[in-house]
Amino acid sequence: MTPSTIDLFILTFNCANNLINVAVWAAHLKAALSGQGAAGKGNGNALPDLVVFSLQEVAPLAYSFIGPYFLNPYYARYAEALNLAAGQLLEADDYRTSSNGASGSGASGGDPYKLVRAKNVGMTAILLFARDPSKIQQIEEAECGFGAADMGNKGAVGLRVTWSDVDGREDNTIATTTTEEPKTTELTFVATHLAAMEWNLKKRNANWRSIVSGLTFANPREVLPKGEFPSESRAARSTPDRSGAGDTAPPVPRGTQDSSNSADDDDGDSDAQPLLNTNPDHTSTLQSISIFKPTSHLFLAGDLNYRINTTTPPPLATYPSFDPSSANHFSNFLPRDQLTQEREAGRTMHGLSEAPITFGPTYKYDVHPVKGEAVNEESVKRGNKVNGVPEVPWRFASHRWPGWCDRVLYLDVPAWVTTEPEAEAEAEQRKKKVEVEVEAYDSLPVVETSDHRPVFFRAKVPVLGEEEMRVPLLTEEGEGEDELVLEEWKKDPRVSIPMPVDVHAWERRAAARRKEVVVGWTAFFWSTEEGALVLVALLVMGVGSWWLLRDW
Numbered sequence: 001m002t003p004s005t006i007d008l009f010i011l012t013f014n015c016a017n018n019l020i021n022v023a024v025w026a027a028h029l030k031a032a033l034s035g036q037g038a039a040g041k042g043n044g045n046a047l048p049d050l051v052v053f054s055l056q057e058v059a060p061l062a063y064s065f066i067g068p069y070f071l072n073p074y075y076a077r078y079a080e081a082l083n084l085a086a087g088q089l090l091e092a093d094d095y096r097t098s099s100n101g102a103s104g105s106g107a108s109g110g111d112p113y114k115l116v117r118a119k120n121v122g123m124t125a126i127l128l129f130a131r132d133p134s135k136i137q138q139i140e141e142a143e144c145g146f147g148a149a150d151m152g153n154k155g156a157v158g159l160r161v162t163w164s165d166v167d168g169r170e171d172n173t174i175a176t177t178t179t180e181e182p183k184t185t186e187l188t189f190v191a192t193h194l195a196a197m198e199w200n201l202k203k204r205n206a207n208w209r210s211i212v213s214g215l216t217f218a219n220p221r222e223v224l225p226k227g228e229f230p231s232e233s234r235a236a237r238s239t240p241d242r243s244g245a246g247d248t249a250p251p252v253p254r255g256t257q258d259s260s261n262s263a264d265d266d267d268g269d270s271d272a273q274p275l276l277n278t279n280p281d282h283t284s285t286l287q288s289i290s291i292f293k294p295t296s297h298l299f300l301a302g303d304l305n306y307r308i309n310t311t312t313p314p315p316l317a318t319y320p321s322f323d324p325s326s327a328n329h330f331s332n333f334l335p336r337d338q339l340t341q342e343r344e345a346g347r348t349m350h351g352l353s354e355a356p357i358t359f360g361p362t363y364k365y366d367v368h369p370v371k372g373e374a375v376n377e378e379s380v381k382r383g384n385k386v387n388g389v390p391e392v393p394w395r396f397a398s399h400r401w402p403g404w405c406d407r408v409l410y411l412d413v414p415a416w417v418t419t420e421p422e423a424e425a426e427a428e429q430r431k432k433k434v435e436v437e438v439e440a441y442d443s444l445p446v447v448e449t450s451d452h453r454p455v456f457f458r459a460k461v462p463v464l465g466e467e468e469m470r471v472p473l474l475t476e477e478g479e480g481e482d483e484l485v486l487e488e489w490k491k492d493p494r495v496s497i498p499m500p501v502d503v504h505a506w507e508r509r510a511a512a513r514r515k516e517v518v519v520g521w522t523a524f525f526w527s528t529e530e531g532a533l534v535l536v537a538l539l540v541m542g543v544g545s546w547w548l549l550r551d552w
Contacts, residue, residue, distance in 0.1 A: 002528070003183070004546040005461060006461040007046060007048040008460075010457045011053050012191070012406050014341040015450060016450040016451060016452070017059055020078065023389075026085045027085075029085035029444075031086060033212055035439070048131070050128070052191075053126070055126070055191065058125040060125065060528070061519075071118075074134075079115050082113055083253070098200045108431050115127060116139070121152040122155050125157065126158065133300060135163055135414065140217040142160070142215045142217045143158070151510075151512045152516060159187065161187045163185050165182055183463050183464075185465065188302075190226075190299070190302075191302050193283040208348045212497065213501055213505065218499060223288075224282055225288055240511075287497050292494055293494075294414075294470060294471045297411065299408065308337055309422075312398070317401075319396045320333045320396075333402070337403070337404055345455055351412060351493035353409065354407065360443070360454040363405040363451060363452050364451045365453065367392055368394075374394060392445070392448050405452065407455065410457075412435055412490055413462060415489055416471070417434050417468055417478075434500060436461055436462070437459055439460065442455070442456060443455045472489075472497055490493055498537055
């Protein structure tokens with residue numbers, strides 16, 4: 001029986017600490033939602049059920065470290081742009097909502113989308129929007145930082161959602177004709193910002209290991225049986241800066257090729273956090289609170305910062321072109337992509353998949369360069385528009401290799417769901433249908449407020465219950481094809497988590513959050529106009545009080 005699906009839209013963007021232009025973003029989002037992206041397959045003129053924004057450098061450090069109050073104005077602009085775009089699409093006569101979603105201008109009137117949850121870890125944020133919030137039955141949160149003392153100048157933040165395919169209408173009817181009973185499925189979303197700079201390849205891999213081991217959706221102390229929580233070693237309490245955000249490249253030893261992207265010695269990274277082993281009997285318990293929970297879908301989006309070289313470009317370097325007829329077309333640079341190399345080598349993003357990349361590099365753009373240096377200067381002079389918005393003049397920054405830093409990856413439906421013991425013809429038919437079906441994976445145009453291009457992803461995600469997603473009992477027995485199937489299953493991170501869960505990461509992060517508040521307020525008072533005004537006001541009040549009370 002064919003499962004119902006969730007129409008999912010994910011967008012990742014490095015905001016460069018700036019507020020966005022709502023009108024410009026609405027125009028670009030409208031094009032993306034309507035399937036006008038170059039890589040889109042078409043989506044039947046339907047609005048997605050869920051929209052997830054992964055935002056990096058969402059606001060200045062002071063605002064980000066203090067918390068939601070200062071971030072709400074930044075979040076509000078994304079919500080306004082999304083609802084403006086969706087509202088314009090709904091006004092079209094031939095446009096409809098998703099078959100699983102609510103109809104009309106919104107689930108309950110008003111805006112088409114409601115912001116269900118916003119969560120940040122330092123300067124990285126995740127926003128979850130829903131057409132029909134009543135379908136979301138439960139939300140869990142997780143966070144981890146990669147900076148000094150686990151603070152979140154770079155880090156990862158996660159949301160785990162329990163989704164029901166029951167329609168939100170009063171009669172409680174089911175929103176699909178392909179199922180007889182309402183079903184629920186879990187979706188895990190991770191927004192992250194990994195280590196920057198070309199030479200920090202091993203740092204980026206280490207950041208991924210921190211996500212797998214430390215991004216948990218519950219405190220392990222509360223999950224493990226009483227008396228089974230291990231003590232933390234002194235080595236584990238050492239928390240070096242794992243952000244990899246240094247501005248100076250390490251010296252290249254003689255005899256080393258600058259163009260090497262190899263990370264074969266990745267396990268020797270001195271900044272890798274020691275992982276804490278617990279009783280093997282508790283492995284499944286801990287995995288259930290990790291990103292690789294066996295019964296959950298997983299999507300990861302962010303500025304992953306993987307480049308096409310480990311050194312900065314030399315003078316007069318050749319940069320990718322967007323001209324399909326050019327020998328330097330960007331597709332010829334794509335084989336140098338570090339993320340693809342490291343993922344295929346099993347050193348990062350274990351088990352995750354990515355749709356084919358058909359768009360150009362998303363970083364680093366120099367917008368409004370000196371006259372005569374813009375790549376698209378002639379187009380700008382002609383007044384060309386993209387999605388109804390004037391084209392932004394740009395060139396690639398000369399001190400950075402252009403790269404596909406901004407990515408969306410996903411963990412596909414497990415093999416055991418599509419290899420159930422059915423009739424051969426039915427099994428093949430089911431295998432084709434029960435998978436994450438990617439409909440679009442593309443980038444938005446260059447915007448004035450950032451040196452990154454936003455990247456969006458759209459897919460149909462099957463609603464699979466816990467029993468369908470659960471890992472079958474594996475045995476070492478088997479012969480021939482059965483044995484090969486078992487070996488293939490064991491490669492799935494749901495079966496064998498790539499690295500153990502760090503049971504103390506949750507509490508270290510809680511301590512780091514307290515430090516962030518102190519750092520945030522300190523930066524607020526000494527580096528922002530608002531903070532300076534507060535200090536001046538306090539000084540004036542203090543002097544005035546002293547003057548009034550001096551003769552008392």
